[in-house]
Amino acid sequence: MAAAAPRVRAGCPHCRTSFELDADALRLAIGASARTTFYSFTCPGCGEAVRKPAGERIVELLTGAGVRTMRLTGR
Structure with a gap:
């Protein structure tokens, strides 16, 4: 049996709801x-x-x- 995909808790400041998202629904910029x-x-x-x-x-x-992570570079 395959392991469940990681889920991340998040909240929306617009509609004030809380939920869990699959990791592929988020993007991280460093x-x-x-x-x-x-x-x-x-x-x-x-x-x-x-x-x-x-x-x-x-x-x-x-x-x-x-x-998924993206590294931002300054110029």
């Missing part, structure tokens, strides 16, 4: 500073795009769950 490090997803309840800051612990949790 920038040069805390201001440019965030995760994003589309709320399954209201369809709004959501972007939230991601501190070190959130980055650890999301990468551990297999969320």
Whole structure:
């Protein structure tokens, strides 16, 4: 039997609902500073795009769950 895909708890600031998302429904962007490090997803309840800051612990949790990660480079 295959292991269940990791799920991540999230909440929408627009419609105020809480839910669980599959790791592939989220994106993590790691920038040069805390201001440019965030995760994003589309709320399954209201369809709004959501972007939230991601501190070190959130980055650890999301990468551990297999969320796709993009490294942002500054020029």
